[in-house]
Amino acid sequence: MASYSGAVHVHRLSERGVEVSTFALPQARFWLPREGHVSWVHRPCEGADNTVVLPEWLRDKHKQLIGDPAFKECASASAARSGEGATPDRDRDGTGALFRNVGKEEASKQPDYKGHVVLDGKRYQVAGWVRDRKQGTGKFLSLAIQPADQRNGTSAQR
DSSP states (O other), rough: OOEEEEEEEEEEOOSEEEEEEEEOTTTTOOESSSSSSSSSOOOOOOOOEEEEEEHHHHHHGGGGGEEEEEEHHHHHHHHHHHTTTTTTTOOOOEEEEEEEEETEEEEEOOOOOOEEEEETEEEEEEEEEEEEEEESEEEEEEEEEEEHHHTBOOOOOO
16 A cells, blocks of 8 residues: 655644644645654654654545645546555655754753655654854754664664
């Protein structure tokens, strides 16, 4: 089965659900479960952007996703593969997402942005800090990347 992996904006939270919309159709809000069949890149927070992974059956239930480019890609890939060789809950190689770290405390060393990227079939965590240029004016984004399964300075093999 093919899954949907796409960016959403979180509008509201309830005990059991998360009200979201896609960037392609921001006016078409819909509810997703907080847990269970849904995988969130970050814990859902009101007003924040997030990446969600849905199984094919749940993706097809929410017609609000039809206008989203990620829906079109996974639907056409699902039809082309007819279930053969499908790797559920995987992002496409060479893609990723970076989101503002809404839980960052003022004057902390936490990253301003957090997210992920998939390279050569492996998932990596990405952290970004907004920095001021030392010479001249302007800002830039400084990045740090580490394997997603790396914990406490040690790397685990998949």
